[in-house]
Amino acid sequence: MAGLGSGPSVPVWLAEDDLGCIICHGLLDWPATLPCGHSFCRDCLQGLWGARGAGRPWTCPTCREDGARPPRLRKNTLLQDLADKYRRAVRELDAGPEPAPSSVPAPQRRPAQPPVVVQKNITEVGRELTELVEQLEDIVRSLQSQGPHSESGRDDKQSILCMTFSSGMDLASASPKLVTSNTSEGKIRDVLHHLETIREKLQENFTLKEAPEEQTQVKLLKAPSSSSCPLPDQSPTAPKRTSQFAQWAINPTFDLGSLACSLEVSEDCRRVTVSHYPQPYQWSRDRFSTSQVLCSQALSSGQQYWEVDTRYCSHWAVGVASWGMSRDFILGRTIDSSCVEWKGTGHLSAWHMVKETVLGSDRPEVVGIWLDLEEGKLAFYSVADQEKLLYECIVSASSPLHPAFWLYGLHPGNSLIIRQVKA
Known part of the structure; x- marks a missing residue:
């Protein structure tokens, strides 16, 4: 009889x-499975368990079963094997295809770095590229402001500029007009224009990654403090508009x-953030086992x-749920909760009555929730x-119904903010 290893490989996502x-x-490291299955x-x-002191019963952090x-x-050797394979797959995706195996044993690899570290590296690269483009802009403006010179002198300066481009990064692939020996004023203006365009694109691409990263760095440098988070209505990028609602x-x-033990909130209770460390909240049967939280306001009539x-x-989900929603389920997967959800992979969907409706691939930066209980509508x-x-x-x-929120719990620093609506 053929063994398990001889069958075809089935991809599991x-x-x-x-x-x-x-x-x-x-990721799980030396995973242990409790009697409850978690x-x-x-x-x-x-x-x-050691932090709770002697004499305290053990408790499952997810379902609270104790003894x-x-x-x-x-x-759990199966989970350990899956986690190891996942780490290897992530490393292979980051490093690209590996050379064919040889008779010489491969050196032992270091464990994969957590996603937050990778995010820091990407953000730092974005900042460095932006600074380089700004320096090149200054060089071009300097050439432009020096006025007419001998053709040979200007050619020398233009050659220096071309060397700067080629040594810093391959900007020619982004704009074929950038590296050129033509010294006309029109060409210099073209170079400056393309540099400005590249800088703007860099800033746009790294703005969303930079903001949560700055929060992460602050939390790593000093003790976690919810009070350090800015108030939502003080955000400098908040659009100025008048809402129809x-x-x-x-x-x-x-x-x-x-509030789940993986979350913390600001002092005004309008910003919730995934914490770097489990919070020592007093146990309550009302506390979520996943990274979720409800609002205190119970909405039973009228329009809000x-x-x-x-x-x-x-990754996030925002919506509404009854107070009796199961604390072990995710928002939208129960008949008494509804939400819209961004999966972080270009996938926006709505969940209602345990049914998913795909909405598209555009990510809304701000979500407005309209609850009309007089007509029984949620929008x-x-x-x-x-x-x-x-x-x-x-x-x-x-x-x-209560306003309800879910945050991706494996990325410390993820946060959702309840904004002040301007009249």
């Missing part, structure tokens, strides 16, 4: 959170009793509108200069 530990927010890193579990004595932790606008605040800034979160809008309808559904007012 895994996301990072499928093999993640909700305690350390990283798995975590062994060291994370031992550290969490008089902690179970014996044994390695302004008269129904509310300012909901996060409920600390439902609020807005959520999503620019600083890579989501992409907010820019004006509100653009994304999705609308029918909801029941049989039980109060």
Whole structure:
């Protein structure tokens, strides 16, 4: 009989959170599976239980199942193998195709770096490229402002400029007019124009990555503090507009009793962030096991509108849920919750009555939520200069609904902000 290894290979698509530990927010390392079926890193579990002190019963961080004595932790070899294969696949994608294997054993590789470190490297490269383009702009402006000179002198300066381009980066591939020996004023203006265009594109591409990264660096340099987060209505990039829903606008605040241990909120309870370390919140049956939180406001009648800034979160879902929503499920996967969700891979969808509706690939930076309980309607809008309808559904007012939020829990620094709606 053929063994398992002789069959065809079947590709299995895994996301990072499928093999993640909700305690350390990283890939499973020496995974241990508890009697309830949930798995975590062994060291994370031992550290969490040890911090509670002697005499305290062990508890599963996900479902809260406990017992008089902690179970014996044994390695889940299947999960360990999957996590190792995932790490290798990520390294191969980052490094490109590897050479064919030889008889010489390959040197042992270092463990893959967590995604936050990769994000830092990308952001730093973006800053360096932007600074280089700015320096080149200064060189071109200097040549332009020096006025008429001998043709040979200008040729020398132009040669220096060409050497700067070729040694710094291959900008010629982005614009074939950049590296040229023509010294006419028109060509210099063309060079300056293309440099400005490249700089603007660099700034656009790295703006969204730079903002959450700066928050991460602040948290690494000093103790985590929710009070250091700026208020949502103080954001310098907030668009100035008048909302058609302004008269129904509310300012909901996060409920600390439902807050998952992987999250923390600002002092005004309007910004929620994925923490670098599990928070020592008092246990409550109302607390979510995943990176979710409800707002305190129970909406049971009338019309309400609020807005959520999503620019600083890579994966998210925003919507409404009843207070009785299961704390082990994700928003939208229950009959008493509805949401729009950005998967971080160019995929925007709506979830209603446990059914997904794909909406497109455009990411809304600000989401407006309109809840009309008089007509039983829930609508989501992409907010820019004006509100653009994304999705609308029918909801029941049989039980109060609360604003609800989910954040990608494996990326510390991810945050969602409840914005002040301007009248």
